[in-house]
Amino acid sequence: MSSKRPVEDKAEAYTRALLDAARQEGRANADLVQWQHAKKFSPEVLETLSAMQAEDDASLIDQVAKRYKELLDSEDKTVSVTVTTAVPMGDQLRDKVRAQAEKLLNAPVYLVERVDPSILGGVLLEARGKRMDASVRAQLSHIRKTLSSAFIGGEEQ
Incomplete structure (x- = not known):
């Protein structure tokens, strides 16, 4: 048995869960675009998004992005x-x-x-x-x- 099989099974499970949820919400194509961009995210961004989701704070994403830019602009020349x-x-x-x-x-x-x-x-x-x-x-x-x-x-x- 190939050692790749468990990885492929895991990827298949994630893919199906994502696709099923996206179809239920009527946004399968939009989620695909987002997913393609997600691979560019740093681990810190993914961890922060995950924490915000767990705390039901996803509505704060725009505020966090705005404040991040303000802090970066004030500290970085x-x-x-x-x-x-x-x-x-x-x-x-x-x-x-x-x-x-x-x-x-x-x-x-x-x-x-x-x-x-x-x-x-x-x-x-x-x-x-x-x-x-x-x-x-x-x-x-x-x-x-x-x-x-x-x-x-x-x-x-």
Whole structure:
């Protein structure tokens, strides 16, 4: 008998219990999405959620999340910087962007990376409510405006 069988049986039991409960509540697909994200949770988050559920405190999840963010923001001086590029950044570019952002903001930086092919190239940085657009799309737009005003200005003279 294979040693994997008890593990497979356990996984099957958990799966069936989860699916049956989700079907009864009419949320089988929604629970599947949540389950796929659950594997990303740290053990501490899972333990806290379990404790809250056991104490019938699941209704406090939003309050705990809000307070967690408040405490983190008050104690941690790390700045969240959203970096948008046309293609995923490599390690070398990521390190360079982080170093430049830390120098510019005079603080440690946490990068939130986004990919948006419509910017064509370059980089778009957002932090502390400000935006620095060094994308190719923005540069082309600026060139278009400059040429348009020069052309129109040249006609009027």
